[in-house]
Amino acid sequence: MATIADVAREAGVSRSTASYALSGKRPISEEVRRRVLAAAEALAYTPNAGARALATAQTKVLGLLAQFHEDEFAPAMMQYILGVTNTARDLGYDTLLVTEADGVRALRRVTDSRMVDGVVLMNIAHDDARLPVLRAAPQPGALVGFPGDCSGLDVFDLDFEETGRVMVEHLHRLGHRELILVSHPEHVVERGGAYVWRLRDAALERARQLGVILHAAYGESRQPAVGRLLHHLLDTYPAATGLLINNEAAAAALPSVTYERGLRVPGDLSVIGRYSADFAATFSLPYSFVESAPDRLGAMAVRQLVRRVESQAARQEPFVVRFISPELVSRDSTAPPRPSRA
Amino acid sequence: MATIADVAREAGVSRSTASYALSGKRPISEEVRRRVLAAAEALAYTPNAGARALATAQTKVLGLLAQFHEDEFAPAMMQYILGVTNTARDLGYDTLLVTEADGVRALRRVTDSRMVDGVVLMNIAHDDARLPVLRAAPQPGALVGFPGDCSGLDVFDLDFEETGRVMVEHLHRLGHRELILVSHPEHVVERGGAYVWRLRDAALERARQLGVILHAAYGESRQPAVGRLLHHLLDTYPAATGLLINNEAAAAALPSVTYERGLRVPGDLSVIGRYSADFAATFSLPYSFVESAPDRLGAMAVRQLVRRVESQAARQEPFVVRFISPELVSRDSTAPPRPSRA
DNA sequence: CTGAAAGCGCTTACAG
DNA sequence: CTGAAAGCGCTTACAG
Numbered sequence: 001m002a003t004i005a006d007v008a009r010e011a012g013v014s015r016s017t018a019s020y021a022l023s024g025k026r027p028i029s030e031e032v033r034r035r036v037l038a039a040a041e042a043l044a045y046t047p048n049a050g051a052r053a054l055a056t057a058q059t060k061v062l063g064l065l066a067q068f069h070e071d072e073f074a075p076a077m078m079q080y081i082l083g084v085t086n087t088a089r090d091l092g093y094d095t096l097l098v099t100e101a102d103g104v105r106a107l108r109r110v111t112d113s114r115m116v117d118g119v120v121l122m123n124i125a126h127d128d129a130r131l132p133v134l135r136a137a138p139q140p141g142a143l144v145g146f147p148g149d150c151s152g153l154d155v156f157d158l159d160f161e162e163t164g165r166v167m168v169e170h171l172h173r174l175g176h177r178e179l180i181l182v183s184h185p186e187h188v189v190e191r192g193g194a195y196v197w198r199l200r201d202a203a204l205e206r207a208r209q210l211g212v213i214l215h216a217a218y219g220e221s222r223q224p225a226v227g228r229l230l231h232h233l234l235d236t237y238p239a240a241t242g243l244l245i246n247n248e249a250a251a252a253a254l255p256s257v258t259y260e261r262g263l264r265v266p267g268d269l270s271v272i273g274r275y276s277a278d279f280a281a282t283f284s285l286p287y288s289f290v291e292s293a294p295d296r297l298g299a300m301a302v303r304q305l306v307r308r309v310e311s312q313a314a315r316q317e318p319f320v321v322r323f324i325s326p327e328l329v330s331r332d333s334t335a336p337p338r339p340s341r342a
Numbered sequence: 343m344a345t346i347a348d349v350a351r352e353a354g355v356s357r358s359t360a361s362y363a364l365s366g367k368r369p370i371s372e373e374v375r376r377r378v379l380a381a382a383e384a385l386a387y388t389p390n391a392g393a394r395a396l397a398t399a400q401t402k403v404l405g406l407l408a409q410f411h412e413d414e415f416a417p418a419m420m421q422y423i424l425g426v427t428n429t430a431r432d433l434g435y436d437t438l439l440v441t442e443a444d445g446v447r448a449l450r451r452v453t454d455s456r457m458v459d460g461v462v463l464m465n466i467a468h469d470d471a472r473l474p475v476l477r478a479a480p481q482p483g484a485l486v487g488f489p490g491d492c493s494g495l496d497v498f499d500l501d502f503e504e505t506g507r508v509m510v511e512h513l514h515r516l517g518h519r520e521l522i523l524v525s526h527p528e529h530v531v532e533r534g535g536a537y538v539w540r541l542r543d544a545a546l547e548r549a550r551q552l553g554v555i556l557h558a559a560y561g562e563s564r565q566p567a568v569g570r571l572l573h574h575l576l577d578t579y580p581a582a583t584g585l586l587i588n589n590e591a592a593a594a595a596l597p598s599v600t601y602e603r604g605l606r607v608p609g610d611l612s613v614i615g616r617y618s619a620d621f622a623a624t625f626s627l628p629y630s631f632v633e634s635a636p637d638r639l640g641a642m643a644v645r646q647l648v649r650r651v652e653s654q655a656a657r658q659e660p661f662v663v664r665f666i667s668p669e670l671v672s673r674d675s676t677a678p679p680r681p682s683r684a
Numbered sequence: 685c686t687g688a689a690a691g692c693g694c695t696t697a698c699a700g
Numbered sequence: 701c702t703g704a705a706a707g708c709g710c711t712t713a714c715a716g
Contacts, residue, residue: 050395223626284565
């Protein structure tokens with residue numbers, strides 16, 4: 001490959017002049033600039049990323065740390081990742097995708113070695129062991145997800161508490177007085193998935209205030225367990241007229257369950273989910289839902305991260321915790337309740 | 343961050359000695375090695391990746407180029423990616439995930455700038471514009487998918503032709519004489535997705551040889567279109583007793599379709615799919631299927647790629663085209679046909 | 685407006 | 701067994 005020295009020689013100038021002509025970082029005579037550009041073009045010159053990184057202390061690469069647990073529902077993950085990679089690219093960055101099981105080690109490796117200019121962390125646990133490492137790292141970090149301690153990092157997430165309230169309020173307004181909430185599996189909670197209890201606790205609180213009975217249950221992440229669970233819940237609470245679903249796998253499984261039971265939505269049962277429009281389209285889910293906006297969250301995290309990476313001033317700004325407000329997308333799966341479902 | 347100079351100073355040796363002590367690339371006295379290791383440990387020394395890349399001309403990063411089309415069924419993609427990232431990491435490499443729409447530009451960028459030591463290409467089209475670029479690149483490349491011209495690259499894919507034959511033969515052996523094959527959507531074919539017609543053409547040919555009627559149809563990638571299509575096909579060919587599915591979205595949609603029609607599998611209809619075990623588990627698909635082995639394919643591609651990256655000898659070896667033989671995983675969704683489904 | 689030189693942090697022949 | 705030095709390919713003060 002051609003180096004900047006080759007370009008300089010070809011253009012008959014010094015290496016520094018060639019560099020400046022290419023970067024535009026200082027005034028260059030029109031004639032020289034033309035010759036340098038032509039030479040670079042002729043030699044198909046592309047700067048060596050490692051050399052540039054060494055000289056500028058910038059890699060133009062962002063780290064994306066994601067964790068994949070055996071017992072999780074993977075299909076929703078891809079959209080978060082694409083939100084990050086696509087936004088990063090728009091801003092001139094490439095993305096190092098790190099899926100190593102040992103997230104702490106992985107984070108240390110990519111930050112200590114200066115492979116990346118900044119890091120986006122996904123699958124945030126309430127007490128995430130990676131956070132102290134990221135706070136101590138020289139690169140800025142952004143989270144998609146909400147940890148117990150947000151200090152020193154920019155945090156982006158759906159407002160799960162408001163989501164829980166919105167779901168309950170919507171059905172209460174329609175006249176429902178007994179609801180079921182299906183969350184993620186219990187082991188997600190044990191792993192510290194705050195989005196589970198944040199939505200649930202806020203929903204329970206709001207239900208209490210409104211005099212609504214809310215049965216909150218853990219879910220399952222896979223078929224056929226999740227289908228069985230839905231059947232079981234509908235059996236157990238025959239008076240419940242509304243179903244809230246904070247669990248992609250459960251949402252995907254629900255159509256066959258209602259079909260099998262001969263239940264009409266919303267005639268016999270009102271349903272509100274929480275997932276992305278893309279997910280809804282893929283699985284053709286006919287339910288009103290709160291948009292979880294994975295692409296937007298990824299994009300927000302990256303934009304803030306890049307701001308901090310590129311501007312000394314931005315790096316001094318206070319850290320932000322930004323919640324996306326829940327947006328209820330209507331698919332007409334809610335209606336006033338029948339006197340009794342049973 | 344500490345540099346090798348800091349480590350050397352701390353240990354009271356030269357930078358080269360420190361480097362050699364750490365790399366073990368030349369004999370070092372026990373005493374000195376101990377001091378260097380202690381110093382590195384004390385200073386939490388990690389080599390700067392850019393500097394090392396510049397000095398060694400190796401980045402220890404692999405590029406993974408994937409393309410995401412609006413009209414595709416995304417959930418299957420993640421597993422291929424994880425196959426690559428996890429195997430890469432096991433071999434000491436990180437992965438740059440590039441999802442840019444303009445694959446040619448993206449490939450040029452990461453290879454010309456020497457950001458990566460090798461490249462894995464996914465979503466291969468029959469006449470893939472990225473291939474000439476990859477052949478001309480200084481880094482070796484591996485494909486997951488089968489292009490029209492395999493020269494100069496290592497190619498890994500499921501044996502879709504054999505898959506088509508296995509599916510037909512299996513049902514023929516059971517006594518079926520009229521089958522339906524649902525492939526991917528037509529636009530996937532137009533984009534050059536060879537796996538569609540490779541499976542289809544081989545299945546058609548084998549069916550012809552065996553005297554089996556095979557109705558080959560394009561599919562859809564999303565609900566509810568794919569569900570409607572399945573209904574339509576079952577309406578159109580009432581004498582067909584077996585269904586072959588080379589389309590994840592169609593497989594995911596089939597359970598509700600058979601349920602809605604009151605069809606029993608395999609009593610009324612025998613079914614064979616083609617997807618991964620992980621996909622089957624996620625969607626609880628009750629069908630016998632040919633394992634598409636996305637993780638294995640990603641792993642094979644990476645292993646071969648790394649071999650070529652790391653060994654001059656390996657780089658001279660002839661390029662390989664390696665097909666995974668279809669493995670039919672039985673879920674008891676096939677049986678001898680009823681005299682007539684209608 | 686342009687050039688010669690230093691420096692980024694490594695590795696690795698070259699010498700001893 | 702160890703050290704001094706060159707070199708990887710850039711960028712950017714420093715001089716003019």
